Amino acid sequence: MITLNINGKEMSVEVAADTPLLWVLRDNLKLTGTKFGCGMSLCGACTVHMNGQAVRACVTPVSMADKANVVTIEGVAQSPTGRAVQQAWKSLDVVQCGYCQPGQIMSAVALLEGNRSPSDSDIDRAMGGNVCRCGTYVRIRAAIHEAARSLALRAGS
Amino acid sequence: MSRSIVNQSRRRFLQGAAGLTLAIYFPWPLAQGAVGQEQAEAFEPNAFLRIGEDDSVTIVAKHLEMGQGTYTGLATILAEELDADWAQVRVESAPADASRYNNLFWGPAQGTGGSTAIANSWEQLRKAGASARAMLVAAAAAQWKVPADDITVAGGVVSHAGSGRQATFGQLARAAAQQAVPEQVRLKEPGEFRLIGRHIPRKDSDDKVTGKAIFTQDIQLPGMLTAVVAHPPRFGATVKAYDAKPALAVDGVVEVVQIPSGVAVLARDTWSAKRGRDALVVEWNEAAAFNQNSAQLLEHYRELARSPGQVARQEGDSDVALAKAARTLEAEYDFPYLAHSAMEPMNCVVSLTGDGCEAWYGAQSQTYDQTVLAELFDLAPAQVRIHTLYAGGSFGRRASKNADYSLEAAHIVKAIEGRAPVKLVWLREDDMQAGNYRPMFHHRLRAGLDAEGNLVAWQHRLVGQSVLGGSPFASLIKDGIDPASVEGAASLPYRIPNLRVDLHSPEDGMVPVQWWRSVGSSHTAFSTECFLDELAQAAGKDPVTWRLAMLGEHPRHAGVLKLAAEKAGWEQPLPAGKEGERRGRGVAVHESFSSFVAQVAEVTVQSDGRFHVDRVVCAVDCGVAINPDVIRAQVEGGVGFALSAALREAITFTDGKVEQSNLHNYELLRISEMPTVEVHIVASASAPTGIGEPPVPPLAPAVVNALAAATGKRIRRLPIGTQLTS
Ligand code: FES
Ligand code: FES
Numbered sequence: 043m044i045t046l047n048i049n050g051k052e053m054s055v056e057v058a059a060d061t062p063l064l065w066v067l068r069d070n071l072k073l074t075g076t077k078f079g080c081g082m083s084l085c086g087a088c089t090v091h092m093n094g095q096a097v098r099a100c101v102t103p104v105s106m107a108d109k110a111n112v113v114t115i116e117g118v119a120q121s122p123t124g125r126a127v128q129q130a131w132k133s134l135d136v137v138q139c140g141y142c143q144p145g146q147i148m149s150a151v152a153l154l155e156g157n158r159s160p161s162d163s164d165i166d167r168a169m170g171g172n173v174c175r176c177g178t179y180v181r182i183r184a185a186i187h188e189a190a191r192s193l194a195l196r197a198g199s
Numbered sequence: 200m201s202r203s204i205v206n207q208s209r210r211r212f213l214q215g216a217a218g219l220t221l222a223i224y225f226p227w228p229l230a231q232g233a234v235g236q237e238q239a240e241a242f243e244p245n246a247f248l249r250i251g252e253d254d255s256v257t258i259v260a261k262h263l264e265m266g267q268g269t270y271t272g273l274a275t276i277l278a279e280e281l282d283a284d285w286a287q288v289r290v291e292s293a294p295a296d297a298s299r300y301n302n303l304f305w306g307p308a309q310g311t312g313g314s315t316a317i318a319n320s321w322e323q324l325r326k327a328g329a330s331a332r333a334m335l336v337a338a339a340a341a342q343w344k345v346p347a348d349d350i351t352v353a354g355g356v357v358s359h360a361g362s363g364r365q366a367t368f369g370q371l372a373r374a375a376a377q378q379a380v381p382e383q384v385r386l387k388e389p390g391e392f393r394l395i396g397r398h399i400p401r402k403d404s405d406d407k408v409t410g411k412a413i414f415t416q417d418i419q420l421p422g423m424l425t426a427v428v429a430h431p432p433r434f435g436a437t438v439k440a441y442d443a444k445p446a447l448a449v450d451g452v453v454e455v456v457q458i459p460s461g462v463a464v465l466a467r468d469t470w471s472a473k474r475g476r477d478a479l480v481v482e483w484n485e486a487a488a489f490n491q492n493s494a495q496l497l498e499h500y501r502e503l504a505r506s507p508g509q510v511a512r513q514e515g516d517s518d519v520a521l522a523k524a525a526r527t528l529e530a531e532y533d534f535p536y537l538a539h540s541a542m543e544p545m546n547c548v549v550s551l552t553g554d555g556c557e558a559w560y561g562a563q564s565q566t567y568d569q570t571v572l573a574e575l576f577d578l579a580p581a582q583v584r585i586h587t588l589y590a591g592g593s594f595g596r597r598a599s600k601n602a603d604y605s606l607e608a609a610h611i612v613k614a615i616e617g618r619a620p621v622k623l624v625w626l627r628e629d630d631m632q633a634g635n636y637r638p639m640f641h642h643r644l645r646a647g648l649d650a651e652g653n654l655v656a657w658q659h660r661l662v663g664q665s666v667l668g669g670s671p672f673a674s675l676i677k678d679g680i681d682p683a684s685v686e687g688a689a690s691l692p693y694r695i696p697n698l699r700v701d702l703h704s705p706e707d708g709m710v711p712v713q714w715w716r717s718v719g720s721s722h723t724a725f726s727t728e729c730f731l732d733e734l735a736q737a738a739g740k741d742p743v744t745w746r747l748a749m750l751g752e753h754p755r756h757a758g759v760l761k762l763a764a765e766k767a768g769w770e771q772p773l774p775a776g777k778e779g780e781r782r783g784r785g786v787a788v789h790e791s792f793s794s795f796v797a798q799v800a801e802v803t804v805q806s807d808g809r810f811h812v813d814r815v816v817c818a819v820d821c822g823v824a825i826n827p828d829v830i831r832a833q834v835e836g837g838v839g840f841a842l843s844a845a846l847r848e849a850i851t852f853t854d855g856k857v858e859q860s861n862l863h864n865y866e867l868l869r870i871s872e873m874p875t876v877e878v879h880i881v882a883s884a885s886a887p888t889g890i891g892e893p894p895v896p897p898l899a900p901a902v903v904n905a906l907a908a909a910t911g912k913r914i915r916r917l918p919i920g921t922q923l924t925s
Contacts (some may be wrong), residue, residue, distance in 0.1 A: 058450065061470050069425075069468035074417035075410020077591070078469070079542050080627045084862035087542060115410035131408045135400060135828060138836055139266030140407030141414060141542040141591025166871035173862065175542045175592050176266045177839020179873035181832070 044108050048073065049117025055104070063107050064088045064099035067114060075115035075144045079173070086172030089145035089152075090114045096152035098171070115144035118151055123193065127151050130189035138176035146172050150186050158197075159190050241372030244331040244380065246299040247277060247324060254355065254369035256283045261293040261300035261309060262316040263563045264403060265541075265590035265597065266836070267891040268829035269316045271401045273324060275825050276317070279394045280328030280387060283368065284355035290402045295565035295585035308566040308671070312598045312714070314792035314889020317825060321887055329384035331375070338374035339366055353393070389823070389884060398828045403589070414591050415546045415560040416624070423548070423620040424453055424465040426611050427472040429481050430629060431461060433488035433855040434709045438462060438481060445478040455479065456614035460603070463611045469624055489709035490855035493639075496708065497533065500641035500662040504531070508660060508701035509679040511689040515697030520656035524647025527656075528737055532644070532726040533916040534663075535849035537637035537715055538865060543591025544630035545599075547608035551617030555582030558605060561590025563598035567671050571602040572609050594716040594840070599635060600670040601711070631865055632857040636850050637715030638664040642688075642726040647697075652738030654749065657695045659688050659727070662703040664712045666719075679704065683714065687723030687789060687896065692756050693731070693749035710852075716840060717895040720791040724896030725903070725917065728787035732904040733913060742786055742904070743769055753790075755820050758881055759797040760788045762818035766879050767799035779806040785904025787897035794821040794893035795881075798838070800874070800901035804909045808924035812842060812874040812902055820881035821890045830890050831878040837894025838876050843868035845899040847918050 046053050048071065055070045062081075067073045067090070079087030081100045088099040091113040092106070118124035127150050130136075137143050146169070153160055153168035160168065165186055174182065240249035240257070249257040258274040270290040278288050293300045297309045303319040332352055339357045340347040343364050350359050358365045389395075406412035431437065441462050443455035451471025456463050462481050466472035521527055548559040549572075556576050562568055562585045569580040576583075590597050599605070608623035615621070625633065640663035647656035665681035667673050675682055680702055682689075689700045715721060735742040743764045750757040764770075764786065776782045781804045788797035797818045804810040817834050824830055847866045851858045859865040903914045906923065914922050 065468060065470035068417075069470065072419060073410075074413075074419075077414075077543070078416060079544075080862050081473075082627070082861050082863065085542070119409070128408045132400070132404045135404055135832065137266075137401065137404050137407040138268070138832060139542065139590060139592040140403065140412050143407050144410045147408060169870045173542070173867050173869065175540060175594075175840070175843075175867060177836035177843070177868065177873070178832070179839055179868075179870040180835045180876050182870065183873075 044104055046104070046107055046112060047110065048112045049114060050120065057104060059105035060103045062100050063090070063102040063104050063112070066104045067099060073114050073116050077141055077144055079142070084173070085142070086149060087142050087145040089148040089172065091148060091152060094152070094155060096149050115148060118147065121151070122196070123151050123154050126189040126193050127154065127185070130185040130192065134181050134185045134188060136178050136181040136185050138178055142172060142174045142176070146174065146182055150182070150189070153186065154189060154193065158193060160186060241369070242331070242376045244334055244375070245327045247327045248281070248331050250331070250368050250372045250375070252369045252372050254287055254367050256281070256288045256355070256368065258288060258290050259293045260290050261320070263311040263561060263587055263590055263593070263597070265561060265563070265593040267316070267833060268401060268826060269311070270403055271829055272317050272825050273320055274402055275394050275399065276321060276324040277328040279392060280325045281332045282352040282354070282393070285394060285399050287355050288402070292587040295562065295569055295583070295587070297566045301566070308564070310564040310566060310598060312563060312595065314794070314892045316889070317887050318793070318889055325386050326384060329386055330381050333381045333384055334375040334378040335368060335371050337378040338371045342374060395823065395825050396827060399826065401829065412589050414543055414589050415548060416543055416591070418548045418559045418588070418622060420548065420550060420620040423622055424467065425469045425472045425622045425624055426463045426465045426608070427469070427476045427624055427626065428458070428460065428607065428629065429462045429464070429476050429479050430633065431483050431488070433485055433490065434634060434711065436483045436485040436488040439484040440482045442480040445480060446475040449475040449478050454615060456611065458607065458610040458614055460607050460610070463614070465611070465615065465621065472624070473626065488855055492853055493851040496639060496852070497641065500639070500705065503662045503703040503705060504641055504643045504660050508662070508703040510699065510701045511680045511685040512698065512700040517656045517658050517697040517699045520697035521645060521647045521658065524656055525650040526648045526737065527645060528734060529645045530730050530733065530915055532642040532729070534640040534722045534725070535851065535917065536639045536710065536712070537844055537848050538631050538850050538859070539594040539596035539715055540631065540865060540867065541590070541592030541594060541596055544625040544627055545596065545604040545633070546622065546624050547605045548620060548622045549605070549608040549612045550620035551576070551612055555584060556609070557584045557586065558608070559586045559588055560605060561593065561597050562587045562605070563590070563593055564671070568602050568605050571606050575606065575609050575613060595714040595718070596635065598714070600666075600713045603633065603635065627862065628860045631859055631861065634711035635713035636710065637721060638666060638712040640722045642722065644726060644730045646730065646734055648734065648738050652740060654693065654695050654734060655697060657691070657698040659700045660703070661685060661688060661700070661723070662705065664706070664708050664710070665704040666712050666714050668704070668706070683719045685723070686719035687791060688719070688727060690790070691727055692753040692790065693746070694751060695749070717791055717892040720789060720892070720896040724787065724789040725900045728789065728897065728900035729903055729913070729915070732785065732900070732907065746788065755795045756788055756790060759795045759818040759820050760786070762879055762881060763797035763799050763816050766818065766877065767816035769799065773801060776803050780804065781909040783905040783907070783909025785901045785906070785908055787900035787904065789896040791893045791896055793888040794819065794890060796893045796897050798897040798901040800898070800905045802902060802905040802909055804906065804923065810906065810923060811872070814875045814877070815898065815901070816877045816879070817894065818879045818881065819890065819894065820883055821893065822883050822885040822887040824880050824883070825887055827880055830880060833890045834878045834894040835876045837892070838898050839868050839873055841895040841898035842872070842874070842902065845902055845917060845919055846872070847920060849918055
């Protein structure tokens with residue numbers, strides 16, 4: 043039995059310790075917002091936060107998440123940064139097929155939590171592990187800058 | 200094509216029908232209730248619209264939303280004529296029912312592709328919206344006892360200025376349902392548009408930024424099993440024997456079954472199914488399997504290119520003109536197989552019910568898939584109820600030519616006699632190695648210039664597998680010419696007095712091929728626009744003015760070319776790079792799917808040959824711009840998609856085995872490689888045409904022409920890879 047803290051809620055699952063967190067989230071806990079794209083830490087579709095860090099859930103054994111605070115796309119709106127990023131994503135209509143976007147948003151939130159005004163090269167570094175096959179990169183970049191602006195505005199007011 | 204599990208007799212039946220006809224189905228009442236329609240709506244004037252007493256306006260989308268923004272586009276067209284408030288509009292996916300939801304360009308078949316969604320729906324949805332509006336107005340006129348002509352509608356509210364009376368759509372819904380459907384409706388003049396041409400938000404953004412959007416991968420049904428399949432290592436190999444025991448020993452694995460395309464492991468969850476497949480031992484019969492190398496295939500294609508093929512277009516006498524030309528140039532271009540590699544690998548959920556079969560997935564060819572599944576289960580096509588979900592990308596893949604992934608899911612359900620609903624999951628490796636690739640192509644071009652530098656002769660020979668062959672569209676192949684192989688080449692717009700385009704379609708390849716975003720234009724734009732650039736240089740002419748001089752009869756090509764050149768500052772020199780950097784600018788223009796796109800690319804090349812595409816200026820003409828922001832998004836995305844392929848993508852073979860398996864050896868574009876994209880839309884009153892595919896073709900030639908301008912090196916083989924560094 044493994045006890046997880048997901049989006050602020052305690053949850054217990056009966057799975058093998060080496061099961062990737064991704065499949066526990068999706069198949070056991072029915073939190074299907076976190077996506078499967080490659081299973082090899084190559085695409086970022088499965089990105090979640092573990093104790094504030096962006097991690098690839100497809101290569102994270104669930105045992106590593108034991109006692110950690112995990113945040114998924116379903117819970118990201120609990121933080122002001124999460125809300126600002128989602129809002130920027132909506133106001134710029136970043137999404138196309140949308141399949142990569144939960145992972146993109148989780149990576150963007152982790153970036154902004156640590157860096158309130160990221161440069162283009164900061165964005166390239168932090169978002170380099172998230173593939174968007176639809177090619178929404180122009181808007182992802184713009185939306186991160188937009189979210190940074192709106193967070194700065196809020197902090198200033 | 201022995202990997203294909205399509206039954207030949209059905210294929211012949213489909214091909215025998217005229218034109219694009221697939222089959223004719225009768226409306227089947229059960230299919231209509233397939234989409235969750237909880238409460239009866241007050242007003243359903245037609246198959247595309249429901250208005251509830253709660254003022255909800257539900258627009259039923261007959262096309263798959265795979266990222267191209269079609270839910271937003273279709274809803275805009277209908278809501279415009281209805282005069283609804285955009286905020287009250289929601290979109291729902293249509294059930295599979297070709298009698299109501301066929302693609303008007305495809306005969307009686309429902310499906311999405313060829314950038315036709317908006318184009319074929321334009322008149323249909325305008326009329327649907329306008330007639331519903333007329334019924335709402337008639338209802339108000341009757342209630343208020345005023346002339347209908349004095350009533351206005353805006354933002355979901357019906358008003359009569361004289362009496363000051365107002366009612367919302369919801370308040371009028373029941374009464375409107377009693378009105379006769381008008382036979383004639385007036386459609387708006389462009390000057391009256393309030394939604395079309397404006398920036399309005401996408402309808403799928405909310406669901407997609409919160410993780411609530413449901414894709415096939417997210418479907419969970421009671422008792423559902425997840426299947427992962429062991430596929431043959433080579434196209435054409437079959438199962439000789441297998442040992443299920445090690446798989447069955449894996450926790451969570453429930454069953455192992457053989458199906459025509461391999462051995463399926465069914466488990467209670469995805470991870471167990473994957474572990475079960477890893478443990479499974481399968482022996483393959485590979486005697487008749489594909490066993491060639493990419494180099495052998497290329498050699499064979501080059502050989503074919505030495506002899507004339509089937510003529511796709513001929514004007515004047517290009518042989519004589521070439522012989523007489525002051526100067527001749529020749530170039531060969533090579534294109535690899537390409538994978539679609541949508542972010543969501545192919546998948547499908549199938550369940551057998553008492554009275555038929557249900558399927559949940561990002562269905563792109565509903566009618567064709569219904570036929571295929573119905574035949575397998577011995578049902579009537581209408582008994583196959585398809586719930587079309589959001590697709591995590593497609594780029595042509597989900598409109599599977601042999602229904603490969605949906606049929607595989609159905610075979611698994613059949614093998615377990617329908618005991619449980621099954622979700623078939625292809626892992627990335629399955630998706631990448633399953634075939635249905637953009638075909639490999641070899642092009643050979645020759646051209647002649649006269650003493651003044653005019654282009655007087657053009658010969659273009661193409662060698663590559665047919666994508667329409669073996670598909671429901673095979674009847675479009677005429678006299679050995681697959682139009683999808685030569686589009687963009689046979690339709691070369693430049694005025695050249697002597698021209699020949701011919702084609703070889705090698706049929707001995709066993710690699711399954713399919714349409715891939717922009718289909719034939721994904722290679723023909725490259726060879727034609729790169730060769731044109733070389734010729735312009737040889738003639739000592741400016742690539743833009745030289746093209747324009749030959750585009751007299753093609754004002755829309757010329758229009759986008761001029762606009763892109765102007766916005767890119769073509770007349771001004773490109774700002775120099777840093778010390779040791781070389782910069783270059785290149786242009787290309789191409790028409791595909793009746794839309795016109797020109798692009799100017801700017802590149803910076805380092806001293807070691809590494810390069811970056813800095814900026815791409817795009818001009819597009821796709822008729823009336825329904826959602827300018829969605830068009831911009833498609834152009835930006837199309838640039839990224841095309842650049843990805845141009846830089847590194849290739850599917851290659853060793854001894855018949857696909858060498859690529861996941862994103863480490865089939866590398867997709869990353870954010871740091873994405874250029875700045877500027878999009879300029881030509882104002883147009885022409886009927887709208889597609890924008891999903893047309894931004895793709897000009898990108899690679901524009902980039903490669905820019906690289907030639909920077910370095911003097913002409914790249915004639917895609918992907919570009921390390922050709923500039925090595
Ligand atoms: S699914 Fe985890 S990185 Fe791709
Ligand atoms: S939006 Fe489709 S993969 Fe990113």
